[in-house]
Amino acid sequence: MATKRSGTKATNPSADSKTLVQFYRDMLLIRRFEERAGQLYGMGLIGGFCHLYIGQEAVVVGLQACAKQGDSVITSYRDHGHMLACGMDPKGVMAELTGREGGYSKGKGGSMHMFSREKGFYGGHGIVGAQVPIGTGLAFAHKYKNDGGLSFAYFGDGAANQGQIYESFNMASLWKLPVIYVIENNKYGMGTSVQRASASPDLHKRGEPFAMRTMSVDGMSVQAVYEAGQDATEYVRSGKGPVLMEVNTYRYRGHSMSDPAKYRSKEELQKMREQFDPIDRLRAQLVEIKAMDEEGFKAIDKEIKDIVTEAAEFSQTSPEPHPSELWTDILIDAA
């Protein structure tokens, strides 16, 4: 879904109105998909852990709009939005959530473990921070093969305190690897606020000791993210080494479906939703610049609703994996 754009010049990286409409659509798809996933969880159709991305849509939509064919993307367990932004099929994602044969991992991975080599999406990792060295390795492979690709390694403010993050920063900067580290700072690592977990809460500054270029970005504005992404991708593709981008965002739902989120006030959440919602803000802007009329919004709403309904239906009609699947995909047969 996220269209790959290449023509925008770095000197004027602002998105045109057509691009903004696309951003609106892409963010809305993630929001509606996640709401439906929450509903299916409530119906007992999705089990285990399910971490929703609602509120953070601008981050991945703005950044993946800067990606090119052949780039790699990797993230944590809050991964549904990233998969949709990489162009993965909502049906396959939802069917993986319900543990069905039609899911991206044939029902064997679930919410936290989905992959698409075709779309350059390398997971979906359930161990906090582990995707960061792996994403650094994807960048290492791009450089080794000299294929012009780069790696987007997403992680949260909670993961930012894992030691392996800094091991990765060191090697990436030392070897000038083409990687963009994206800290999606949604203010809480599970139930612990950044202030209670991080001695220096300006997380982007943590790139400085590793001689990395660092950026701090408003993650509730898809345009701001997109502009920063244009800048960062150009820098990384030119061979100058990694970038650390802290994107300040907010998650509306709990850490996972079973988190009542008692560690923050209702007022805080309400304020973010009412004043900073990335979708509402972009919608208001599109109205203001007359990029879209009411009919246009309705048409997008309907398109998204149909996609999500189709995904939800597929996720319930696709059969459970055959029992023989228990024993497949453990090892690859050696040639």
Place this chain on the structure above:
Amino acid sequence: MTIEILMPALSPTMTEGKLAKWLVKEGDKVSSGKVLAEIETDKAPMELEAVDEGTIGKILISEGTEGVPVNKPIAVLLEGGESAADIKVSSAPAAKVDAPVAAKAPVVAAAPAQASSAPEPEYSTFKTQTVREALRDAMAEEMRRDTDVYLMGEEVAEYQGAYKISQGLLDEFGAKRVIDTPITEHGFAGLAVGAAFGGLKPIVEFMTFNFAMQAIDHIINSAAKTLYMSGGQMGCPIVFRGPNGAAARVAAQHSQCYASWYAHIPGLKVLSPWSAADAKGLLKAAIRDPNPIIFLENEILYGQSFQVPDASDFVLPIGKAKVERVGSHVTIVAFSIMVGKAMQAAEELAKEGIEAEVINLRSIRPMDVETIVRSVQKTNRCITVEEGWAMCGIGGEISSQIMENAVDYLDAPVLRVAGKDVPMPYAANLEALALPQVADIIAAAKAAAYRA
């Protein structure tokens, strides 16, 4: 069409809950994300949000009701143009949980793999090589053969290897393919897994496997499990290699056998060579294998010389043990440095008329159970030898495999010779006591043969 709002499951274990409070009333318009009600689950109070847009047509369960089953309709939402007269309430479908259909396990649960493939060919010409040289040659040959293969680790390039295994490789292949890493095992193991996902075939040298404990999350969670979790999409062709087990006088943190740790994990193959021929043939096979491989070497063996087949492309099969010495009275199963000790013990036993058959496992996982069983069917007695601890060790697994596959052939209990159940001591005399010695193997073999 009206939309039923169902009692949601809001935790993995919730089956029913209390409808604590309605935050909307009949006639209210709602849109996606609007909080409709507060629900108390088995764990905590939670908010129920609207997914669909519409008007609350009817509230079916009043607030304060306890024990509302998951998936019971609690309200009805009207979409545009509908009225309360359109409401038809269905009976609540119970959350459907299918009874699992039992899947038939493969006969030997610990993947038997290619154990019974073609027998090892006979070689006519040999050259004398140390294990160190054999390992280097294996890497060099595979790096010449495939440019996606590269080596990374601490001191592998300019220093030429902490144990000189990578001697000369930097000169031949350059700094792009022979890479000195910072001392950062967790980081570079994860980086190498990412490189393997990205299409390369990394060889990761751990200065010793003791340090790989820093990286074990990436070896197990990232390298071994991702193929399965991705439904077969994400292969991870990677070799983690380095010295394992005790060296000499380096005490507890640097002297430990990890064979049973890694052999426990589906998704890994675990190899442990003894001779230089094992080292060369198995390492070449490991580098070509499309799966993550744990390659457990032994520092004391690095300098020992063996005969290595002088063939242009000598590769050994993974999953196949080697009978190093034929005998009929007792089977001794060993791997790595303990194969040498077992061979010495066999020579001593022969002087007393006991002919031991010595099996060099070579591959811990998959394990060549067939070769062990065939030997036990002949000798009717078996002992196992390993440097690691007996508790949950490789000998215990071999013993179980014999119980399951050849118990009728046993004339004596299987005995385990293993490292003593203590952290490795530093003092020379204590270290010798902690490790299995030739005399321990002889004593166990005699006990199994009732010749003590």
